[in-house]
Amino acid sequence: MNDPTTVGVPRPSRDHLSRPRLLAALGDGELPLRVVRAPAGYGKTALLAEWARSRPATVWITVDDECATRLGFWSRVVALLGTVHPALADVEVSADAVGHLPALLPPLLDAGERPLTLVVDAAERLADPKIEGDLLRLVTHTARLELAVGTRRDGELTDPATALSIDAVTVGPRQLAFTAEEAARLAAQVDSPLTAEQVGALHDASAGWPLAVRAGVRLAHEHPWPAAHEVDTLSRLQWMLVGDLEELPGFADLVLLSVVDGVSVRQAELLGVHLDGHPIVAAVEARGLGGWEDGLGEPRFRLQPLVRDAVRGRLDDDRLRAAHRRLVDWYEDRGDRAGAFESALIAQEWQRARTHLGQAFREVAGGLDRQWLRRVDVPKPVLRAQPLLALFVAVGHYALGDVAKAVRLLTAGVATAEWQRLSRHGRVSVDHVWIQGMLTLGLRFAGRDELVQPALRRLHAMLPRAADPAGELDHLRPIIVTQTASTHLLLDRVDDAVRTLAEPPPSRAAGGSGALHAESLAVLAHASAGRITQARAALAELVDPRLPRFFNAGFYAIPKHIGAAYVHLEDHRPDAADDELAQTLPHWPTVEWWPMVLHARTLQRWHAAGPAEALHLLETGLAEKSRKPLGAAMRAMLTAVRAELLLAAGRPAEARRLIPSRRIRPYPRLAVAKARGLLLDGDHARALAITVAPEHEHRGTPRDRLHLGLIAASARLRSGDPAAAARAFAGAVARSRDTGLRSPFAAMPQADFRTLVAAVPDGAELRADVGRFPALFPEPDALVSLTRRESAVLAELATPDTLPVIAGRLGVAAGTVKSQCRAIYRKLGVSGRDDAVAEARRRGLL
Incomplete structure (x- = not known):
């Protein structure tokens, strides 16, 4: 590089994607230690190189065989530091002096004019563990040297105790994974043949794994990434990543290990594989296809998900089930209900799966990742015979977004179960309870409110009558x-x-x-x-x-x-x-x-x-x-808030059409929105009639009743009955004190609120509190009935653009915009654009 104070920093590749969020995570201020720790293929070197180029003085060292020893490492580091820091040029590194360097270098560094940054890449190749301790002692004793490290493995530099003892930043695999937005940017940057949907599917299936994303966006047109609904298909990309692994010794063991998402040494031994020194493990790590991760209690060797899927495709069903039968016992011994449940399903040990689900439903549900359902296949006869299992599988489909399949599964066995119950003279078993639960949940998922309530009532009627000798319902x-x-x-x-x-x-x-x-x-x-x-x-x-x-x-x-x-x-x-x-x-x-x-x-x-x-x-x-x-x-609920927003935006005609009078009776929320619209429209009698309807008092929540009470107070006040208005308002204030609810007062016409609150003892606190809310609705006298198009034009008038530009943006002719402007001016009572914007702001329409 041309900058003499920057030594050895690699040049960026042509398709390097800058990721500002990662640069921000590393930070640009002074910090003793930054560590980027991840397996191969995560872009550690590219990230550190981009970050290092922004530093004032940087020395980069990539560890290789020549500098893997303590003497070789410090000889190279001191020599490179001497090129940018003259005081270090004469420092001699020898076998006798190398152990003293962390104490000798800080005074020399402190005498420099500016701080230096040392980047150590490929630190996993350091053969002597003392080097990491040397580096930590060095940066601890001088503020003029900052250290950044890229490594594939854990060590003293990545130890949590290190981060606690000195200020340190660690960037790991989760942060280095591409976001969906970054994957899309990379595809655009390399002119990928994939569509936006295919890039999204690639990102989802790879969980943002950089090596897979970078390879995937370059796939040729004739081998595109599968469509979004085909993310489980073994694609050309998976086999391209796996390459010739199957030609290496021990590939059969790797296939067996793929049955688990992360395997410990003892778990591998249970499966018949000894991981220590296994050649296939080293090959997988070297290619960035997997690596060791810290697990609960002991490290796990974990394949990248795409690689695991590709390798597991070579495992036949009999061997898969046999492996998981052994794993069920393993998980049960360790109290891992979720692991035991999933392995029991894959091993087709249906009763064992049912037992874990019945005794620890929440623990199983909380311990499974959302993709577990893609790894199991429960036959329909089993689902019909095990209603609780069917219920759980259906919820799993719903969690994956497949509502239709969830509803079909939940309702499929109901008729059969009902026939069985009737044939047993109405006796209720635990399975009948779960079948009724399936029906209730299926109707809820399908949005059939009118059927959900009777189904739920029937479920609760069954509970005390169910024969439950095992106490599963408890x-x-x-x-x-x-x-x-x-x-x-x-x-x-x-x-x-x-x-x-x-x-x-x-x-x-x-x-x-x-x-x-x-x-x-x-x-x-x-x-x-x-x-x-x-x-x-x-x-x-x-x-x-x-x-x-x-x-x-x-x-x-x-x-x-x-x-x-x-x-x-x-x-x-x-x-x-x-x-x-x-x-x-x-x-x-x-x-x-x-x-x-x-x-x-x-x-x-x-x-x-x-x-x-x-x-x-x-x-x-x-x-x-x-x-x-x-x-x-x-x-x-959503219709009511939409109607109120239309009122607040000055579009009462649309709000009126949204809520016909015949729809409001079962839903107090709609009654509130309807009554408010009538109040703002000046129809005080009809607004009052809605607020005093007895069904709303019975069905409405305290929030609904407070809104209706305040609308009634305004309607009575505007109808010339201030005494009744004061009584209604006082009742609303009492309800507000009981509940702590204040926002409905901000929805009142503010002139009415000021008039009525003046008569309330100690009303100053209420007045001050309500004054902190934004004005939610325009005053009734200020309400202007604008059409949807007029509202859009009014919003555009607040911009500095000309009418022809506005017309182009709205996709209409300039003459049409001019006629709509005239209608807006007439309704607002103004004569020009600037006055219209000012008046609209005053009325709360903008």
């Missing part, structure tokens, strides 16, 4: 409670969910995240109902120090995140609500809670950015989920 009663509460929440029967969760706490024999599912649901149930004080109390029980590791990133925490977002919005903290909801987004493609996630995200965006942004987010989310089943209650 083991699974916590699951029944949480799934019942989940069903009530998805039916928008929040009070029923609260009552279910308030029953005596079930046994907590199993630990982990699943044991906290009920608490997570309680946060959502209280927050969704509007009992904010109780939601805060439930949330306080789930503080981070008490939670299992990774709880917040898992499925069981999703209700907690949604409920916490509602609480944060009540506390005027939309940013905190956004942080909570961001943790649900990895589950967005498959999670059943998606309507409630979308509802909470929409409210957060409304509070943070206004109704137009929130409406866009809601409509985009609904479009993404257009093929997902949506029950009537969740549809009503």
Whole structure:
């Protein structure tokens, strides 16, 4: 390189992809130690080289046979450092002095004008372990030298104790894996023949493994990556990566090891393979196709997923089942229920699998990765004979996003089971309970709300009558409670969910995240109902120090995140609500809670950015989920918030069409939106009639009843009955004190709120608290009925672009935009563009 202060840094390859997030992870400030640790093929050298080129003075050394010893290493390092640091040019390295270098070099480095960076690549080749200790002592005793290391293996430099004793940054395989966005950028950069969908399938199937992604995006047109639904197919890429491994000694042992996703030395011995010094292990490591990883208790040798699939394809079914029969005992001895369950399924030990599931449902579910179902094949006769197993397999299909298959599987055996029950004179067995549970869950997945409730009632009627000599239902009663509460929440029967969760706490024999599912649901149930004080109390029980590791990133925490977002919005903290909801987004493609996630995200965006942004987010989310089943209650919830956003955005005509009067009776949320629209439209009598309907008092949550009470207060005030308005408002204030719910006051016409709160004793606190919320709706007198197209044109008028440019962006003629502008000016009572934008901002339309 031309820079004399940078020595030995490799040049980037033509197709090097810059990844700013990794450069940011390494950091550009002063730091004693940075370590990039990963198997071959993860791009360690390329990352370190790009990072090193931004440093003021860098010396790069790639460890080879000549500098693998202590003397050879320090001889080369000192010689290279001397080229950029004159004070080191005369330092002599000898066999006698090499051990003293960590003490001799710091004073010389401290005398330099600027700090130096030393990069040691391929550090796994260092033959003498003392070298790592030398490096640590050196950077500990001088602030003028920073060390960056690239290595394939663990050592003193990667020891957690090292990171605790000095400031250190470690970048590992998980961070080095390509994100979906980076894989797409790489494909574009190398002009890959793959489509965007194929690149996405490549990324998903390889879990972002850089070696596979880089090879895959270069596949020729005649050998494309499989389509998204074919990611399990052994492709040309897999065999290209495996290469000639099968010609090497010990390939048959590698095939046998592929039955497990990561095998320990003792586990390999159980399978008949001795890993120590095995030649095939060294070959796999050298090619970056796998390597040793730290496991629970002992290291594991793990193949990359694509390689494992390719190798395992050479294992016949009999040998596969025989291996897993031995593994079932192995997992049982160690208390690993999830491992024993999956191995029992693959070994076709159906009763053993059922036993583990019946005794430790949550533990099994929590210990399995989401792809487990792709590795097993449970025959239909077994699923019909084992309803609990069928229930679990169906939930697995739902978790993978295959809703239709889950519903088919859940409902397929119901008729047979019912015939068996009737033939036994109505006696109820445990299997009949699970069959009814399958039916209930299948109807829920399919969005058939009108059938879910009777199915759930029948399930609970069966429980006390079921003959259960083994006590299986006692083991699974916590699951029944949480799934019942989940069903009530998805039916928008929040009070029923609260009552279910308030029953005596079930046994907590199993630990982990699943044991906290009920608490997570309680946060959502209280927050969704509007009992904010109780939601805060439930949330306080789930503080981070008490939670299992990774709880917040898992499925069981999703209700907690949604409920916490509602609480944060009540506390005027939309940013905190956004942080909570961001943790649900990895589950967005498959999670059943998606309507409630979308509802909470929409409210957060409304509070943070206004109704137009929130409406866009809601409509985009609904479009993404257009093929997902949506029950009537969740549809009503999302329709209600959409109608209110249309009102808030100044589009009352569209909101009115969205909620016909005949639809509101079963759903208080729709009644709130309908009554608010009538109030803002000036139809106070009809708005009041909706608020006082008895069914809403019976079915509505405290949140619904508070909204309706405030709408009633406004309607009475505007109808000339201030005394009745004051009574309605006082009732709403009392309900607010009981629940801690304040945001509905911000949805009132603010003129009405100011008038009515003035008569409330100690109303100053309420007035100040409500004043911190954004204005959610325009004032009734300021409401302007704009069409969808007029709203779009109004938003464009706030930009500096000319009308012809705006017309091009909207895909209409310039004359059409001009006529729409005239209509907007007339409705706003202004005469020009600038006045229209100013008036729209004043009315809250922009």
